[in-house]
Structure formats: C-alpha cells, structure tokens
Amino acid sequence: MSLFVQKFGGTSIGDLDRIRDVAAKVATARDSDHRIVVVVSAMGDETDRLADLAGSITSTPSPRELDVLLSTGEQVSIALLAMALEALGCPARSYTGTQVRIKTDDVHTKARITHVDCERVLKDLSNGKVVVVAGFQGLNEAGDITTLGRGGSDTSAVALAAALDADECQIFTDVAGVYTSDPRVVADARLLSVVTFEEMLELSSLGTKVLQNRAVEFASKYNVPLRVLSSFVDGEGTRIVSEELLMEKPLISGVASNRDEAKITICGVPDKPGIAYRVLGPIAEANIEVDMIVQNVSEDDKTDVTFTVHRNDFDAAMKLVENVAGDMDARSVSGDNRIVKISLVGVGMRSHAGIASRMFEALAEESINIQMISTSEIKISVVVDEKYLELGVRTLHAEFGLQDGAMQG
Amino acid sequence: MSLFVQKFGGTSIGDLDRIRDVAAKVATARDSDHRIVVVVSAMGDETDRLADLAGSITSTPSPRELDVLLSTGEQVSIALLAMALEALGCPARSYTGTQVRIKTDDVHTKARITHVDCERVLKDLSNGKVVVVAGFQGLNEAGDITTLGRGGSDTSAVALAAALDADECQIFTDVAGVYTSDPRVVADARLLSVVTFEEMLELSSLGTKVLQNRAVEFASKYNVPLRVLSSFVDGEGTRIVSEELLMEKPLISGVASNRDEAKITICGVPDKPGIAYRVLGPIAEANIEVDMIVQNVSEDDKTDVTFTVHRNDFDAAMKLVENVAGDMDARSVSGDNRIVKISLVGVGMRSHAGIASRMFEALAEESINIQMISTSEIKISVVVDEKYLELGVRTLHAEFGLQDGAMQG
Numbered sequence: 001m002s003l004f005v006q007k008f009g010g011t012s013i014g015d016l017d018r019i020r021d022v023a024a025k026v027a028t029a030r031d032s033d034h035r036i037v038v039v040v041s042a043m044g045d046e047t048d049r050l051a052d053l054a055g056s057i058t059s060t061p062s063p064r065e066l067d068v069l070l071s072t073g074e075q076v077s078i079a080l081l082a083m084a085l086e087a088l089g090c091p092a093r094s095y096t097g098t099q100v101r102i103k104t105d106d107v108h109t110k111a112r113i114t115h116v117d118c119e120r121v122l123k124d125l126s127n128g129k130v131v132v133v134a135g136f137q138g139l140n141e142a143g144d145i146t147t148l149g150r151g152g153s154d155t156s157a158v159a160l161a162a163a164l165d166a167d168e169c170q171i172f173t174d175v176a177g178v179y180t181s182d183p184r185v186v187a188d189a190r191l192l193s194v195v196t197f198e199e200m201l202e203l204s205s206l207g208t209k210v211l212q213n214r215a216v217e218f219a220s221k222y223n224v225p226l227r228v229l230s231s232f233v234d235g236e237g238t239r240i241v242s243e244e245l246l247m248e249k250p251l252i253s254g255v256a257s258n259r260d261e262a263k264i265t266i267c268g269v270p271d272k273p274g275i276a277y278r279v280l281g282p283i284a285e286a287n288i289e290v291d292m293i294v295q296n297v298s299e300d301d302k303t304d305v306t307f308t309v310h311r312n313d314f315d316a317a318m319k320l321v322e323n324v325a326g327d328m329d330a331r332s333v334s335g336d337n338r339i340v341k342i343s344l345v346g347v348g349m350r351s352h353a354g355i356a357s358r359m360f361e362a363l364a365e366e367s368i369n370i371q372m373i374s375t376s377e378i379k380i381s382v383v384v385d386e387k388y389l390e391l392g393v394r395t396l397h398a399e400f401g402l403q404d405g406a407m408q409g
Numbered sequence: 410m411s412l413f414v415q416k417f418g419g420t421s422i423g424d425l426d427r428i429r430d431v432a433a434k435v436a437t438a439r440d441s442d443h444r445i446v447v448v449v450s451a452m453g454d455e456t457d458r459l460a461d462l463a464g465s466i467t468s469t470p471s472p473r474e475l476d477v478l479l480s481t482g483e484q485v486s487i488a489l490l491a492m493a494l495e496a497l498g499c500p501a502r503s504y505t506g507t508q509v510r511i512k513t514d515d516v517h518t519k520a521r522i523t524h525v526d527c528e529r530v531l532k533d534l535s536n537g538k539v540v541v542v543a544g545f546q547g548l549n550e551a552g553d554i555t556t557l558g559r560g561g562s563d564t565s566a567v568a569l570a571a572a573l574d575a576d577e578c579q580i581f582t583d584v585a586g587v588y589t590s591d592p593r594v595v596a597d598a599r600l601l602s603v604v605t606f607e608e609m610l611e612l613s614s615l616g617t618k619v620l621q622n623r624a625v626e627f628a629s630k631y632n633v634p635l636r637v638l639s640s641f642v643d644g645e646g647t648r649i650v651s652e653e654l655l656m657e658k659p660l661i662s663g664v665a666s667n668r669d670e671a672k673i674t675i676c677g678v679p680d681k682p683g684i685a686y687r688v689l690g691p692i693a694e695a696n697i698e699v700d701m702i703v704q705n706v707s708e709d710d711k712t713d714v715t716f717t718v719h720r721n722d723f724d725a726a727m728k729l730v731e732n733v734a735g736d737m738d739a740r741s742v743s744g745d746n747r748i749v750k751i752s753l754v755g756v757g758m759r760s761h762a763g764i765a766s767r768m769f770e771a772l773a774e775e776s777i778n779i780q781m782i783s784t785s786e787i788k789i790s791v792v793v794d795e796k797y798l799e800l801g802v803r804t805l806h807a808e809f810g811l812q813d814g815a816m817q818g
Contacts, residue, residue, distance in 0.1 A: 016465050056425050058496035068503050069488035072481035079478035087467035
C-alpha cells in the first residue's frame, strides 16, 4: 500500500469540470489501494484576480494582509475538490495550511517551510480518507497566515511528501513531463523517463517551467522521489531522482532555452578589485536578479563587465548601470534585450571533456555567433541573438542525438 | 476612551469603493480616540456565489467542506478592509475566526459560539491598531472551520463585544435604524431612538430584518448595548437596550408586518388529546417552521386547527396535511397563501389592558376582517387578507399615534 502525494496546479483545476476530472483521477488512484494526499493550487487565475483586488485598494498592500487575501484561493479549491471526491463516494477531508500546520518563517508572500505536522493527515489516511491540502500557504510562529510565493504549491507538495515519508510526490501539470527540449521548437523532442535533481534545477532555471526550483531543491535535500506528469493525458511522465539512483547517466539530458533575458555591458572600466561589486551592488539592492556574469580579460588596465537580467528588469537595470558608469569613469554602457540563452544540460557531462567545443563547433557551422558563454559542472550556456533560438536549439538537439536517446555517459 | 465593535454587512462592503468608505468611517472613529474592532461579512453576493459553486459540484456538499468554502468570503473582506485602513494611515490587523479563536460547537453551517479568545485582539487594540475580524465563522474543538448560518456576522459582532466588554456594538446596515413601521408602507413612520431587546426580537421575527435574532438574543443574554445605524447616512440610529435601562416605556413601539406567511386549516377533526401533535408532527419532521397556531373551540366533538408557515413551505406543508387528514378522518383541508400578518409590538403593553380591543376596533372600522389572532406579552398579531396590508398597518400606526411618539406606557 503506497502513499502518494499528488499535486494539481491552477490549470489542472481551472474550472468545475476539471475539478471533477481531478477527483476522478484521485479516486481511481485510491481505489488501486494507494493512500493519497492531494495538494492543490488556486483555480485558474484566481490568485491574479485576488492580487488585482488588493492592487485596486492600495499599491502597497501590507504583506501580512496580502497573504490573508491570497490564501483564500486555495481554500476554495480544497473545499470544492473534497466535495467532488465525496460526490464520487470517495471519503475526503480538506485542510488549509493553518490546519495541517505547515509551519513557515515570518517572510510574508515568500515564506519558507520550516516544519509540517502530519498527525491529523496520518489519522485520516489510516481511516481510508483522501486528504486534500491547500498548497502555497502556511502559518508562522505567531499564527499568522503566510504564503510561499508563486508556484509555492509544488514546494508544499514536496514538503508534505517528505514529512509523510511518501513513496512518491507526483506533480500533475499541463505537460507530459520533462523533454529533451521544448517540443514547440524541436519537433522530435523526446520525453525523458528520468532526470536527476541537478539536471532538473538547470532545466527549470532555463525556462522549462515544469517545476518550481525550490520544490526541486527541497526534494533533493530530503530525497523525495518526484514525478512530473500530465493532468490531462495518461502516461508515466518523468521521474526526478538523485543521481546515485541513476544506473545509466545520459551524457546530455536536454537542450533548454530562455527568452526572458536581456544583456547589459559596461565597457572600459578601470580593472581594479571590486569592480564587479561596484557594478552589480546597486542591481542587487534594487532586488533585480542577475543570471550570467562575464568579466572579460583586461586590456590596458580597462575591463568590460557583461551580465544578464530578466527582460522585465532591463530598463531599471540599465538606469542603475548608467548611474554608476559616470562615477566609475567607464567608456560606455550598452544593452540588448533581443538575446536568448541556450543551454546543454546533463550530469554525464562531468566526466566527458570536449562537449563544449563540440557544442560551439555545431553552432559555428550554422553561423550562429556566440555573445557570452557560462559553464557549470552539468551545464553549458551560450547567449545568442534571439533570431537564432530555434535554429540553435534544433542544431544542438540533433548534434547530441537527443531524439533517440542513444548517447549515454 | 471607549471600545466599540462595529459590524458592516455585505451591502456596506459590496464593492471596493464601499470598502474604502467603510475604512474612512472606521478611521474617523479611531481618530476620535475610540478603540475599534470591526466585524465584516463577505462582500455583496460572494456567499451566494460560493454556495452556487458548491451546488454545481454536488447537491449534497459535506457541511464541513461547505464551511471551508464559505468562510473564504469574509477572509477576502477582512484583508481588503485592513489594507484600505492602512492606506489611510490607520494601523490595522485582520483576523479570521480561526485566528481570533471564535470557538463554536460542532454544528457545521449553523454553529453556535461557545467562547471567544481576546488576547491578540486586546494586545493589538492597546497598540493603537484597528482590529478587523471575519464575521460568520469560527472553529470547533477539533480545529475545523465552522460557520454560524446566514446573518451570523451580527452574532460574531455581539459575541466579540461581550467578550471584550465593549461599550457598544454598532451594527451598520442599509437602513437608518428601527422604525415604528415599514417606511415604504407608512409615510410618517418614525425612527425609534431606542427599543428593548424583547421588542427587537418581535420586530425582527415579524419581517423587519434589521438584525439577526440570534444576535439580539445573545446581546440580551450578555447585556451588550447594541445600536443599529446606517452605513451610508450619518445619524444616531436606534439603540437596543435591556428594559431596565429604559426610563420611559412606550406603550407601543411599532407596527410590523410580514408578507411571507401562508395559512393552512384542517377542519372537522375529532377533538381528542394529541390532535395538534398529529397534525403538526409531520410538519416539524419535514423541518418546516410553524409560526402561529390556533385551535378553535370544539363543537360536536369536532375541532379545526389552523397554522401558518413560510410561503416557500406552503406546498410541501399542504401535501403533508392532506396526507394526515385522511388518517384522521378530517372533513376538509384548506390553504391560503395570500395572507399577511400585522403585529403591534411594545413592552408597555404588559401593564395596559384594552390595547387588543382598541386594535380590533380600529381594523373593524376599516372593514378589515381578522382571520387569526395570536398574542404574547408584548405583541398582538392578526392575520388578514394580503390586500389589507398597507391599510391595516397605516390604520394602526395612526390609531396609536406612533408618528409623533406621544404615547408612553
């Protein structure tokens, strides 16, 4: 008798018909003699609707009150799903984050889970009930409602799975799983049956928005077996496991791309210690996240620093850099928000030299100019002009034979 | 420095503009150096919308899950009102029923309050904060969310006022207070500055739906000074107090009317003990509330029983009575759903004979035929054809001089 935590996001329960579909799916799993805990998000765009209400009242809502407001979205979902389950003859019981006691820190609107009490959940499970838990929310030490930030329901599901020592945490989404590349770009992209937590983190941060990164980190830390699969189509989906459990380590798991980046370069600044800090300090203070950072080899005591930010932050970041450029006696500042990042990801890369040069060669053969390069142990990323996105991704997907999954590390 | 509990219903916070208006009103009261606890309902028709969602999922939602669902309505209200207050520079803090710990019994969808914890509320008040509490909801011993039934926010407000030993519980509604009669029927109906709890109970059960009866009973039991006043127009409203506090006891406080009744008569049943029970037992089992009951003096060992029910229950009640009529060998069953009830209410009535006969005489002079009569210590009710409603109410209003408030008991 296995214990599964199943998480369904906003799209999966976007309307009452879909809630009924999810109820049927959950009831079937329970009828197969599994114990089921379901974690749900708010229905469809409900969280946006609530945030808009707050925005109409004030441009600076108190984070505490925002959490009280937003958390109602999941509360509606859990009640309706529990009702739908009971209507199918499947005993069910809903819990808010406060009721399960998903304890978090004090950081309203992006709290982190510190502890999950499972007493009531375990009791209900042993009584044959399906337990339906509100994702995205918890409570802090003072008893105030907190929320975990966008996509936090994934984290709720993983935290519950860890606390309950579940056999698997199943994240149901609107895609069939994790692919070797974006199927909209690469026609013969292949569904991966398994990836490692580390690969998933890289793929996720690269725009394959299947799973929230914090959830993957959490799963990795507590070694919770994860599976991503479709709410709408039956299938095995993709398992996400720790590397030790992987018998065959693929050289390359996938090619990811990200259109959300913009590049800023500050040229001809004096090459002294602390330059990067002086350029990037104000960016960090403005809470703008920086992704890639490259500092070129210096010539004549001058150096260039290039970094990428989210396109939404491009204008703000440009202004900040222009401000410091004057103080720093820089030659020029230039920006480009028509770039994309393309990345090769694979744990097998670690033990194989030559992947990078093979990647650069394949791109060069298609006359794709590389603007920036950044590497990690299991990833190589390049920044190119956005017009090369599809060509670049398809070229690398074919170069490394990802369509037939032949290459193993 | 007074402590007021102010309750605003769904109409008073029907949209974001009205929430801003309520925030301004509350902030003004606080600026006058009062400590304020605000209790709010769900916005406008939100509770109906949520109930409809549940109804679309299943015709028999679990009451426990229904409470989880419905309670989100007030949770949205408290967050938005707290934000609106803070936007005005008025420090505020919201609490759900669970968070205040408004403890109730286990009866989901119509729970009764058993205890209110005030620790956090008192602490916030002493820190100069306005405390915004979700009406209509609480939690039971097991920690499950409960709701108090329609109109339960009035009861929440009174319970909080009692627990906090508030100086006054102010119920803001869409009317200016309690009138001597329905101003839509009687042009010169007068706003009462004060009524007793008992009078309010009679007026309320007679269709002057200003305040929920349970709230009045609760206020009476714990001697909480109540005031009903308008959300939209400034004014003193109507105070509702215990009789002992009333210096001048008015003979008649008001004339109430109720269009929601229907009358059923079963004629010529054997006049034996247990007749009323045999007629009304099945009605009670069907959860149909009976208002007036009259059993006529018997002739030739036969008797007639007449009672009134809500018009919505008329058809169901007729069927039930027709069923028992056969078993009881009754002569006939007749029904009339085109009746109204008109009532005189006043605590001064107790010490004055002759009110009833004066009432009947005034109606007779207008040729209004009385079909049923029922009396209590502070009320006399008659049932008449619905076409006489306006004439009957105006006649009694004038007869007892209610327009100028001259008559005292």
